[in-house]
Amino acid sequence: MEPSQFIFIVLPLAIIIAILVVVVFYLSKRTEETDYEKEIKELRRSFLKGKIDQKNFLYIRENLKRENLFCEESKKLDDMLKHNQMDPDTYVRMKKALEMSFDEKLVKIHEKYNI
Helix, strand or coil: CCHHHHHHHHHHHHHHHHHHHHHHHHHHHCCCCCHHHHHHHHHHHHHHHCCCCHHHHHHHHHHHHHHHHHHHHHHHHHHHHHCCCCCHHHHHHHHHHHHHHHHHHHHHHHHHHCC
């Protein structure tokens, strides 16, 4: 192999491959955060900076967990209705049961933290 072939063929290809590898690693690390994850991060920052006390931190974190779970389950129910996997009457009953269980869990959280 002549030196000119190395400079004009192999070296540019190696540089392109290296750039593509860096881009792939960058994109794989950069995942989109959900609203729940963003709120939890902000809550942790507030707790670590001393803006909120431990009792309020735990209370808000529990509420965020329950709210996130409720939203996920509601989306599943909406998708099932949208794709005709359940009839509208069943959807209404399931949604009502989900709301009731969500309310019960919130009451338990309120009682647990005396708020």
